[in-house]
Amino acid sequence: MILVTGGAGFIGSNFVLEYAALHPGAAIVNLDKLTYAGNFSNLESLRNYPKHHFVHGDICDATLVDQLLAQYQPEAIVHFAAESHVDRSIHTPGDFLQTNIVGSFTLLQCATRYWNSLDEGRRTNFRFLHVSTDEVFGSLSRDAPAFTETHPYEPNSPYSASKAASDHLARAWHHTYGLPVLTTNCSNNYGPYQFPEKLIPLVITHALEGRPLPIYGDGQQVRDWLYVSDHCDAIRVVLARGHLGETYNIGGNAEMTNLAVVEQICTMLDELRPKADGSSYRSQISFVRDRPGHDRRYAMNIEKAKRSLGWQPRESFESGIRKTILWYLEHAQWLSQVRSGEYLQWLQTHYRP
Ligand code: NAD
Numbered sequence: 001m002i003l004v005t006g007g008a009g010f011i012g013s014n015f016v017l018e019y020a021a022l023h024p025g026a027a028i029v030n031l032d033k034l035t036y037a038g039n040f041s042n043l044e045s046l047r048n049y050p051k052h053h054f055v056h057g058d059i060c061d062a063t064l065v066d067q068l069l070a071q072y073q074p075e076a077i078v079h080f081a082a083e084s085h086v087d088r089s090i091h092t093p094g095d096f097l098q099t100n101i102v103g104s105f106t107l108l109q110c111a112t113r114y115w116n117s118l119d120e121g122r123r124t125n126f127r128f129l130h131v132s133t134d135e136v137f138g139s140l141s142r143d144a145p146a147f148t149e150t151h152p153y154e155p156n157s158p159y160s161a162s163k164a165a166s167d168h169l170a171r172a173w174h175h176t177y178g179l180p181v182l183t184t185n186c187s188n189n190y191g192p193y194q195f196p197e198k199l200i201p202l203v204i205t206h207a208l209e210g211r212p213l214p215i216y217g218d219g220q221q222v223r224d225w226l227y228v229s230d231h232c233d234a235i236r237v238v239l240a241r242g243h244l245g246e247t248y249n250i251g252g253n254a255e256m257t258n259l260a261v262v263e264q265i266c267t268m269l270d271e272l273r274p275k276a277d278g279s280s281y282r283s284q285i286s287f288v289r290d291r292p293g294h295d296r297r298y299a300m301n302i303e304k305a306k307r308s309l310g311w312q313p314r315e316s317f318e319s320g321i322r323k324t325i326l327w328y329l330e331h332a333q334w335l336s337q338v339r340s341g342e343y344l345q346w347l348q349t350h351y352r353p
């Protein structure tokens with residue numbers, strides 16, 4: 001029995017679907033507020049899986065969280081729930097502070113109360129896995145070595161600052177109250193079910209619709225891309241073998257500039273869904289105003305996870321992006337369903353000329 005928060009979002013739903021497939025019979029309580037980023041339809045294939053208990057609620061609601069923990073008695077909490085989009089954090093930072101900081105604090109408090117109520121055996125086995133990001137470390141210059149787990153925290157956006165705060169809380173709850181906390185800091189994910197406001201799904205959908213492919217600034221910012229399934233695998237490994245109180249960097253060994261990512265998507269779409277007029281999707285690339293405070297480069301050193309846990313990514317960017325594009329080509333209905341009025345409004349406010 002595990003309690004997952006944010007399990008209707010991009011990474012959370014991939015994790016829940018894989019967990020149910022890998023551990024048939026395992027019970028999963030899935031607490032999600034269903035914000036614009038949470039889509040119940042991501043979990044459609046679990047409709048006949050009786051041990052998936054979906055709860056529509058907020059991690060900031062301590063009464064609800066206490067009640068769920070008492071009722072379901074989970075052996076672990078895997079905490080994905082967050083406001084996760086940097087651009088939105090620039091427009092509405094308050095939502096990020098509320099969910100990412102107050103929500104994580106609430107969850108830690110409830111988890112500690114619950115953990116203290118367990119008998120010794122169950123206390124020993126309990127885990128609280130906090131899912132975080134490489135963005136807490138700030139920005140790297142072009143030739144600087146990749147982030148290690150001991151790199152100083154230098155968050156630059158309201159999103160990364162709120163995640164950094166939650167990482168500090170998780171650390172403190174382990175250190176002060178002994179809660180068995182594990183933290184993962186992961187690089188940029190991509191794959192099925194990612195909401196089309198993030199770079200990769202946005203570019204795929206805009207390309208197919210003949211719309212401009214917006215590249216912020218000069219497109220030379222570097223991200224390290226990880227296929228979502230590899231991230232889910234890392235979380236399972238950390239949950240099973242991670243050392244209490246430790247943090248683990250997770251990444252894809254796939255550093256690329258944004259422009260190179262977009263060009264590769266265009267090349268693959270040219271092959272998989274050639275345009276009727278024979279032109280390349282690259283002709284839709286459009287350089288737009290840069291993101292304020294845009295971090296130049298993220299890169300992850302994943303030696304610790306490799307060495308101490310035996311985890312490493314399986315997918316290359318080439319293989320992962322092909323799977324992802326094929327998934328989006330085959331899920332036009334999912335796309336039209338998640339692109340609600342709120343989404344269209346976001347595009348209009350954010351990408352206005
Ligand atoms: P997402 O935005 O796709 O999903 C977030 C989910 O959390 C949604 O289902 C949403 O409804 C839910 N949620 C939001 N506020 C909530 C609240 N107050 N109570 C309950 N549920 C709430 O995010 P994602 O990309 O799947 O990211 C999941 C986690 O992984 C986040 O903590 C994020 O910081 C971290 N992360 C993401 C990436 C990435 O590239 N996407 C990389 C590293 C780490």
Ligand code: TYD
Nearest residue numbers: 086188197198199200202214215216221258
């Ligand atoms: P994003 O997917 O928002 O993830 P994050 O900001 O968490 O890394 O963006 C990835 C990179 O792509 C980032 O450097 C910003 C850039 N980007 C664009 O150039 N154009 C876009 O329309 C978006 C959404 C992002």
